[in-house]
Amino acid sequence: MTFVRLDRPEEEVADASVAPPGRPKGRLRRRPLGGPRWVGWAFVLPGLIGLAVFIVIPQVASLILGFSDSTLLGGTQFTGGENFARLLRDPQFINSVIVTSIFVLVYVPANIAISMAMAMWLKTRIAGRNWIRVIFLIPALSPMVANAAVFRLLFQQDGVVNQALAAIGLEPIPWLSDGNWALAVVIGVSVWQSFGYNMIVLGAGLDSISPDVIAASRIDGAGPIRRFVSITLPLVSPALFFTTVLTVIGAWQTFAQAYVITGGGPGNSTMTIMLYLYQTAFTNNQLGYASAIATVLFVIIAIFTLFQLWGQRKWVHYD
Amino acid sequence: MTDQKLQAPGLSWRRRGRAIGFAANTTAAWLVALVFSFPLIWTFFTALKPGNEVFGAKISFIGSEVLWSNFADAWTEVDFGRLLLNSLVVAAISTALTLVIATLTAFAFARLRFPGRSAIFLLFVITLTLPSEVAVVPLFLGFDQARLADTWFALIIPGLFGAFGAFLLRQFMLQIPGELEEAARLDGASTWRLLISVIVPLVRPALSVLAIFAFLGSWNSFLWPLIILNSSDKWTIPIGIAGFTTQTGTQWELLMAACMMTIAPVVVVVAIAQRQLVAAIGAGAFGGR
Numbered sequence: 310m311t312f313v314r315l316d317r318p319e320e321e322v323a324d325a326s327v328a329p330p331g332r333p334k335g336r337l338r339r340r341p342l343g344g345p346r347w348v349g350w351a352f353v354l355p356g357l358i359g360l361a362v363f364i365v366i367p368q369v370a371s372l373i374l375g376f377s378d379s380t381l382l383g384g385t386q387f388t389g390g391e392n393f394a395r396l397l398r399d400p401q402f403i404n405s406v407i408v409t410s411i412f413v414l415v416y417v418p419a420n421i422a423i424s425m426a427m428a429m430w431l432k433t434r435i436a437g438r439n440w441i442r443v444i445f446l447i448p449a450l451s452p453m454v455a456n457a458a459v460f461r462l463l464f465q466q467d468g469v470v471n472q473a474l475a476a477i478g479l480e481p482i483p484w485l486s487d488g489n490w491a492l493a494v495v496i497g498v499s500v501w502q503s504f505g506y507n508m509i510v511l512g513a514g515l516d517s518i519s520p521d522v523i524a525a526s527r528i529d530g531a532g533p534i535r536r537f538v539s540i541t542l543p544l545v546s547p548a549l550f551f552t553t554v555l556t557v558i559g560a561w562q563t564f565a566q567a568y569v570i571t572g573g574g575p576g577n578s579t580m581t582i583m584l585y586l587y588q589t590a591f592t593n594n595q596l597g598y599a600s601a602i603a604t605v606l607f608v609i610i611a612i613f614t615l616f617q618l619w620g621q622r623k624w625v626h627y628d
Numbered sequence: 629m630t631d632q633k634l635q636a637p638g639l640s641w642r643r644r645g646r647a648i649g650f651a652a653n654t655t656a657a658w659l660v661a662l663v664f665s666f667p668l669i670w671t672f673f674t675a676l677k678p679g680n681e682v683f684g685a686k687i688s689f690i691g692s693e694v695l696w697s698n699f700a701d702a703w704t705e706v707d708f709g710r711l712l713l714n715s716l717v718v719a720a721i722s723t724a725l726t727l728v729i730a731t732l733t734a735f736a737f738a739r740l741r742f743p744g745r746s747a748i749f750l751l752f753v754i755t756l757t758l759p760s761e762v763a764v765v766p767l768f769l770g771f772d773q774a775r776l777a778d779t780w781f782a783l784i785i786p787g788l789f790g791a792f793g794a795f796l797l798r799q800f801m802l803q804i805p806g807e808l809e810e811a812a813r814l815d816g817a818s819t820w821r822l823l824i825s826v827i828v829p830l831v832r833p834a835l836s837v838l839a840i841f842a843f844l845g846s847w848n849s850f851l852w853p854l855i856i857l858n859s860s861d862k863w864t865i866p867i868g869i870a871g872f873t874t875q876t877g878t879q880w881e882l883l884m885a886a887c888m889m890t891i892a893p894v895v896v897v898v899a900i901a902q903r904q905l906v907a908a909i910g911a912g913a914f915g916g917r
Contacts, residue, residue: 348819349742356733357748359789363767364755370766381772436654443902444661446909447668451894452848454866455887459667462674462880467683469670476687501667506909513910554757562761565850569870583761583851590765591855603762610759 371607374600381594392601402602404577405585406609412496412581413560419500420556421549424507429541431508432515442512445505453502457569460498461485464570485571488578495566495579502566503559507552514548515541546625554617561610582606668891675699675885682880695881702885710861711868712889718784718864719846725788726842727835734797735823739809752791760790761851768855778858787846793838796908800834801827837908840901844894865890 375392379385396402427445431438448456463470464484471481484490518541526540542549564583567573573580573588582602590599670689674682675698677691702708736742737749771782804827812826828835850866857863863871869890872883898905 346742349736349740349745352732352736352740352819352823353742353745353748356729356789356794357751359729359785360752360755360791363786363789364758364760364763365751367763367766367770368758370770371763374766374769379769381769430657433653434650435657436650437658439902439906441657441661442906443898444665446902446905447665447891447895447898450844450848450898450905451891452850452866452869454848454850454869455890456667458869458872458883458887459671462682462884463667463670465683469687472684472687501664509906509909513907516910558757558759562759564761565866565870568850586762586765587851587855590768596765596769600765603765607759607762610762614757 368607371600371603374597375604377597377600378595379597379600381596385597388597392598393605395598396601396605401577401580401585405580405582406605408492408578408580409561409563409582411492412499412563413557416496416499416560416563417553417556419496420504420507421553423500423504424511424552425545425549427504427508428512428515431512442505442509445508447505448502449504449506451502453565454569456502457498457566460494460501461570464494486575488575491571491575491579495563495570498566498570499560499563503556507556510552511545511548514545518544543624543626547627550617550621550625554614557613557617558610561606561613671884671887671891674881675702675888677881679879679881698881698885699889702882702889705879705882706868706872706886707860708865708868708886708889711863711865714862715847715864718780719843721780722784722787722846723839723842725784726790726793727839729788730793730797730838731823731828731835733794734801735827737794738798738801739804739822739827740819752794755791764851764855767852771856777856778862779856780862782856783853783862783864784846786852787849790845793842796838796911797831797834799911800831804830833904834908837901837904840897840905841908844897847894 374385376387376389377385378388378391431442435441462468465471466481466483466486468484470484474481482490484494522540522544523536526536531539562583563581564587567579567581567584568587571579573584583606586599586602586606589595589602673689676694676696677698678693678695681688681691733752737745737752767786768777771777771779776782808826808830809822812822817825848866849864850870853864853867854870857867860871865886869883869886872878872886
């Protein structure tokens with residue numbers, strides 16, 4: 310396995326054959342034959358310029374625009390911290406932070422737990438295991454919009470889920486007209502859609518554990534729980550860390566599910582930060598204010614990411 | 629002798645127990661997979677129902693008649709043909725350009741040494757953790773100022789520079805033995821020649837996986853097309869479907885037919901390339917979800 314280490318990119322996990330750059334060692338790192346040193350720049354330049362112009366600069370520009378009252382046609386005036394003061398008093402914004410926090414708090418653990426459990430289950434002997442894996446992967450690679458439209462049908466008041474509840478004698482549930490249930494549906498479709506992907510990343514992590522280690526722990530009398538906590542978890546921790554960091558980043562930016570299934574409703578109960586940002590910018594034409602929302606979202610994500618990078622030394626084991 | 633007699637039935641019991649365990653485990657796993665895929669199965673059957681039978685008192689998979697014509701109706705009703713063509717063209721262009729850019733970048737990182745390489749590589753890694761969708765406002769504003777909003781150029785170009793593709797290819801290129809490179813150099817091959825004639829053919833499997841991911845990335849993309857495209861003749865499938873769902877009085881059977889036609893190509897691609905996809909995702913080549 311060869312994960313990019315998010316904290317120390319020069320090293321890749323379990324890829325000892327590659328010496329760190331700057332210290333030519335071994336046959337892979339021998340001095341290149343021919344070609345002046347600027348040649349490398351020529352090759353990296355298209356990607357680097359694109360990365361700078363379309364990824365890095367917009368991030369910086371977003372931070373700057375947050376201090377302006379920019380609109381689409383009305384030009385841009387800098388207004389200092391006014392947008393941020395307004396955000397603190399904006400009940401819609403505060404609501405969207407709460408809604409998204411709940412989403413992240415439920416979605417991420419559920420996603421990781423189910424991915425991990427399924428990955429471990431699929432390690433056992435199952436006929437047609439590869440096809441099951443493919444079935445779980447399909448929604449993750451399909452358009453979120455189509456998946457969301459499907460769930461919107463399933464959870465209609467007279468949809469198939471309530472029909473099934475009626476068939477076993479239960480009352481119908483107002484899935485999309487009750488705020489809490491609507492958020493539950495949005496979380497549900499998100500987990501359904503995405504866990505198959507993380508399941509495969511974690512499955513590859515499990516595959517890299519040597520069977521000898523498991524066998525040895527068995528001989529030493531470790532039970533299944535002990536084996537999971539002391540052997541499996543530490544050995545799969547790089548994959549677990551990697552998926553968690555990127556899943557958290559994605560979760561804070563949830564948009565399409567809420568847009569398609571509920572449009573943020575009922576009563577803003579599924580209004581995620583990204584959806585509120587979108588409406589502020591492109592429905593209400595307040596690009597400056599929307600950029601302030603973006604800045605807060607950026608800071609939230611940065612804090613979560615840095616916190617995880619800092620915390621990984623306590624539980625992630627790279628061998 | 630007696631030992632053997634005692635052991636033999638024990639062994640066979642154990643074997644039988646194992647076979648039963650295997651069968652039970654397999655059945656359980658397939659049941660879970662079936663429940664998991666129920667939404668898609670239901671979508672398929674809904675797409676074949678008459679419009680007034682989509683909702684009913686009881687669960688029934690098949691309506692009073694099986695209307696394959698719903699697929700044709702979806703084609704005209706949402707102008708699915710146009711959406712499909714747009715999505716295909718945009719995805720094809722995106723894929724081709726992504727492959728070229730990622731190959732050049734990965735080659736520089738993997739096989740060339742130049743001043744500042746580690747710093748640039750670090751920059752690429754940092755962008756992996758940048759929340760890209762957060763920056764849509766200035767991106768939109770930039771294209772709008774350049775009078776490029778509502779063009780396919782603006783739709784396609786920001787998606788071409790994700791760092792994951794370059795990482796995947798770099799990983800494969802690092803594994804190519806240096807001897808091949810030296811041999812090519814000694815034969816007088818230029819750096820460009822080395823890339824085209826030696827490196828690219830050797831990383832073809834990685835290129836095809838990257839192609840699939842670039843294609844699906846474009847195929848599934850929603851937020852950016854929603855923002856940058858205004859005229860409906862440029863819309864891609866997700867925009868069409870989203871617009872369809874927010875109209876009042878949704879014709880569910882047609883919407884589900886459209887969803888089916890959107891997901892079906894994904895199913896085919898995943899089924900065909902499953903081994904390569906699983907390997908690439910497992911390597912963390914495209915992040916987590």
